[in-house]
Amino acid sequence: MNPTERMLRACRGEPVDRPPVWLMRQAGRYLPEYRRAREGVPFLEMCRRVDKAVEVSLQPLRLLGVEAVILFSDIFVPVAGLGVAVDFEPGPVVRDPIRSLDQVAALRTPDPRESVPFVMEILRVLRRELEPTKVPLLGFAGAPFTLAAYLIEGRGSKDFATLKRMMYRAPEVLRALLARLTEMTVAYLNAQIEAGAQVVQLFDTWAGLLSPADYAAWVQPSHLEIASKVERVRAPLILYVNNGAHVLDAMLASGADVLSLDWRVDIGLAAKRAGARASLQGNLDPCALAAPAERIAQLVREIADAAAPARGHVLNLGHGVLPETPVGGVRAFVEAAKALPVRGPS
């Protein structure tokens, strides 16, 4: 079973020999080689320069042997196509936060192949580079609610009080913005699939800030629309909701092929609740990569065992690799995953 078969089958709930392994933010500052490649290059330029983005996307494969490669980019890259100016300081900062219907109406409807052609080119080059290895290529996008959170608030926030005030005081603005972003996200993910992405992941970093009722009203509809319009037959869809233990049932009803769980979720209980509806991805606490290698291996075995009743499992962290993570911890994680006993057809 080659890595692409293993990944696609795990996502679709078909038998595999063992769970495939990769890590969110595996191309990141914890790697000295990444820091060297980034030296003197502003973050957005890293995302736009095909050579640089390809180089750092492939680093974790070459250095650590991960079993999937994900496009190096940022969830805010396609937002430029809407005509919104975003700076990175280093988190995204929106120069003119969106607060009115007029501002939403003024947004452009970009064809991502024209507004961010470099993303498609990075994917095409990566796909070619990966061909001999049969390692699968992942694309990704930020989910509409999370993009809207930044566009309205203007920057990251602990409470996102401005965004939530809009839910109560100007719901029509938020609704219109989410509709535009959902349309953009569908087009963006389908363009990535066209350019070679074999799996796509939707990152909803901030949706976990909402109560179950608010999540149902403001987040779930865009997930359902994306799951129905993205070409999941060509590329399975992974849905990641950070801090989403309380909305697991809604995630299960989203139509996504795989749910990426953070470490707060008991993955064994989630596997039982998921049944045949979705595969699971995750979910080691990124901080646990500071543990000794043998402890990491034990935690990997515990997660794999707990997740075994799921229809499919992709080993990953519950959140992105932290910059202060020792490289040895990441290596121990990948090696422990690859050393898991064979369960299914190999």
Added chain:
Amino acid sequence: MNPTERMLRACRGEPVDRPPVWLMRQAGRYLPEYRRAREGVPFLEMCRRVDKAVEVSLQPLRLLGVEAVILFSDIFVPVAGLGVAVDFEPGPVVRDPIRSLDQVAALRTPDPRESVPFVMEILRVLRRELEPTKVPLLGFAGAPFTLAAYLIEGRGSKDFATLKRMMYRAPEVLRALLARLTEMTVAYLNAQIEAGAQVVQLFDTWAGLLSPADYAAWVQPSHLEIASKVERVRAPLILYVNNGAHVLDAMLASGADVLSLDWRVDIGLAAKRAGARASLQGNLDPCALAAPAERIAQLVREIADAAAPARGHVLNLGHGVLPETPVGGVRAFVEAAKALPVRGPS
């Protein structure tokens, strides 16, 4: 039924006419009168000066008619008694973060009546002031895990990676520190009860960062010890875990009389799971106080209806009042709670 009876009965699961109402951080920056009282007074001095602390503790009662008054203080106030220097900038910053067993061994074991006599004096004065109104007085403390998180990390953090690294690399240090803090917290809460607190709340702000397994290992034991050693017959114990939807079952097994839930928890489901084990407190999203008054009233009715199957319910937010909250929103919340239809004996 006077406000003290209503509160104590709700906490203990005895019949009441309607849920009592107060708000976490009700004495706070959202109130112009609070900002005036604070003018030119550093935060720690506010906590130490009896006249100031009494004044701001009583403001939400006088201005908004809340049905419980909570000691104005900070979870870090008793930590000074351990011999640890803490500054506020404005969050707590520990000058010499704790990383070794020697540092834990060097901590003093303070008698809170001697190390923070002003806290007991504030409570005694408040209790006298409240006597004619029959409004109950609440004390509080930070939970050991949350205090340890700051003491180890040195300051607030998004990931608390240093704290978590200690879980894997120096568990004996964390274990020793938690034991000392648990002992301190028991003594501190019992001294508050002795000084007049009629209910006490334990705030575990950071415990929700842990996976269910890590919570069981590192948080639950101190909760159990506190619940068994605090004089709950004299003053019921409320346990608040921020972002704790995924550890509700552990919270239910903590021995606390009341579980204070954040807005991510479906309070109706929690009421069913709690049964006769604990009353519930909460749980409106603080951001919802930006809504129009009639919408707030509707949300209060929805929460009260959903929580009705619980053995008892105290209306509150799911987290502290945010500084940018309109006073009118807080007023609407309190008034809507008081206008709830009578259900039990009045």
